[in-house]
Amino acid sequence: MSNKFRFASNPIEVPKINTKHRRIVTKIPVPQSLPILEAISKYESSNVKDFPPIIWSRAKDYTIEDDWGNRWIDMTSAIFVANAGHGNVIVQNRIRDVLDKPLMHSYCYPTLERVKYLEKLARFVPPYFEKFSLYSSGTEATERALKLSRLHGRSISSEKNIIVTGLGNYHGKTLGAQMLSGRPQERDWIGFQDPNIYHLPFPFPWDLEKMSVSGSELFLEHLKDLEQKGVNLKRIAAFMIESFQGWGAVFYPDDYVTEMANFASENKSLLVCDEIQAGFGRTGKLFAYQHYGVQPDIVCCGKAASNSMPLSIVLATQKIIDLDPTYTSTHGGHPFACAAGLGTLEAFEEMDLINESKRKEQIFNKYLSKIQETYPKIVPLSLGRGMLHALFITDPNADPSLPIMERLDFDLTDKIVEKAMQNGLFLIRTGCGTLKFGPPLMTPDEVLEEALTVLEKIIKGIYP
Numbered sequence: 001m002s003n004k005f006r007f008a009s010n011p012i013e014v015p016k017i018n019t020k021h022r023r024i025v026t027k028i029p030v031p032q033s034l035p036i037l038e039a040i041s042k043y044e045s046s047n048v049k050d051f052p053p054i055i056w057s058r059a060k061d062y063t064i065e066d067d068w069g070n071r072w073i074d075m076t077s078a079i080f081v082a083n084a085g086h087g088n089v090i091v092q093n094r095i096r097d098v099l100d101k102p103l104m105h106s107y108c109y110p111t112l113e114r115v116k117y118l119e120k121l122a123r124f125v126p127p128y129f130e131k132f133s134l135y136s137s138g139t140e141a142t143e144r145a146l147k148l149s150r151l152h153g154r155s156i157s158s159e160k161n162i163i164v165t166g167l168g169n170y171h172g173k174t175l176g177a178q179m180l181s182g183r184p185q186e187r188d189w190i191g192f193q194d195p196n197i198y199h200l201p202f203p204f205p206w207d208l209e210k211m212s213v214s215g216s217e218l219f220l221e222h223l224k225d226l227e228q229k230g231v232n233l234k235r236i237a238a239f240m241i242e243s244f245q246g247w248g249a250v251f252y253p254d255d256y257v258t259e260m261a262n263f264a265s266e267n268k269s270l271l272v273c274d275e276i277q278a279g280f281g282r283t284g285k286l287f288a289y290q291h292y293g294v295q296p297d298i299v300c301c302g303k304a305a306s307n308s309m310p311l312s313i314v315l316a317t318q319k320i321i322d323l324d325p326t327y328t329s330t331h332g333g334h335p336f337a338c339a340a341g342l343g344t345l346e347a348f349e350e351m352d353l354i355n356e357s358k359r360k361e362q363i364f365n366k367y368l369s370k371i372q373e374t375y376p377k378i379v380p381l382s383l384g385r386g387m388l389h390a391l392f393i394t395d396p397n398a399d400p401s402l403p404i405m406e407r408l409d410f411d412l413t414d415k416i417v418e419k420a421m422q423n424g425l426f427l428i429r430t431g432c433g434t435l436k437f438g439p440p441l442m443t444p445d446e447v448l449e450e451a452l453t454v455l456e457k458i459i460k461g462i463y464p
């Protein structure tokens, strides 16, 4: 099993497809796209060669198009950004208004775009978030949450500087964010780890079942383990969670998070939720932490907040956020980003997107559970809520007594992604090997059904 995402780079003749939503009329990859892909890999230090070889030319609503007549249904929202649909007209018009003025940049100086956005945001989110700081990337937001958590801890005691986060979490690619993230192999290059950041194991539902413990009991055990490592729990400044584990759409047991929130509140520690992927309706609620019934002290958002332009947000109470008055960032709160953010909130209201996400969970459940029941050896598990789902694709010949994460079959998942690309469906395989779905929340039912039917046929074709 390789850990690398690779697709055939030689154009392959594939059956032509022409439905209302999907169109494949060339070889895949398109022969004319090869020099473009080569130029990217020649000049850009990215891993672009590992992505499906499609040259995005237009993206509208729930589709992606190239310049050669092909069209794919997008099951990714371009990495969970286009929740209100690609090229959403409300968002586009808001950006165009600013472009036409023109107001192309303003640093952190006051603009009408900024104030209109902040006022609308304050009405849109739960009232316990009183203030916001605006940045361009998710990783800046998590760095800021780390700093605010430590400043808050230090305002109580100079020793209160421990941050507890989770194994397997992802919080971004800058230094602090990588130390927070629970992926030791990704931060290996740093050469050392912040000694006051600890990672708890993730309470996977199957582990709880095996151990016969409740979520709240497991959280208390995790605290005991920390104490055994010499951690004075009073020194915990914050617990930081990714509201679900992104790679597999794995949610916490509710009582694990409520126990954590109760302990945090009694211990004067903050609860920080990274909603960069989870926020803005993705899971059928505005924020995924709302499934747990808790009230975090700090929330980090990004991705879908603007449906397009680089925008990330830290939400908190005034008392917490004002602990650090040095929050400027050159492009944070850019007029285009604020305009896009405002348009996104308007689109969410007009299109009732959070309820739409919740409603469409049924469609996903219907199709994915059927796939799981029909092909239990390759799809033993599907998880998700709202418009966020993951299929665990495993090696059908692997020993079933092995933990599911050791059976994930990267090559087979890549094969499904490649076949999907040839069939007008844009899918992604996560770095952990799962197949993950996050289409725009406005994707019509019939399109979602068509996409999931194609997926089922692909799985059937690979293992009839």
Ligand SMILES: Cc1ncc(COP(=O)(O)O)c(C=O)c1O
Binding pocket: 136, 137, 138, 139, 140, 142, 170, 171, 172, 173, 242, 246, 274, 275, 276, 277, 278, 302, 303
């Ligand atoms: C949960 C989570 N946190 C943080 C980030 C980092 O965001 P960005 O890539 O915008 O820096 C991501 C991005 O995938 C994410 O999913």
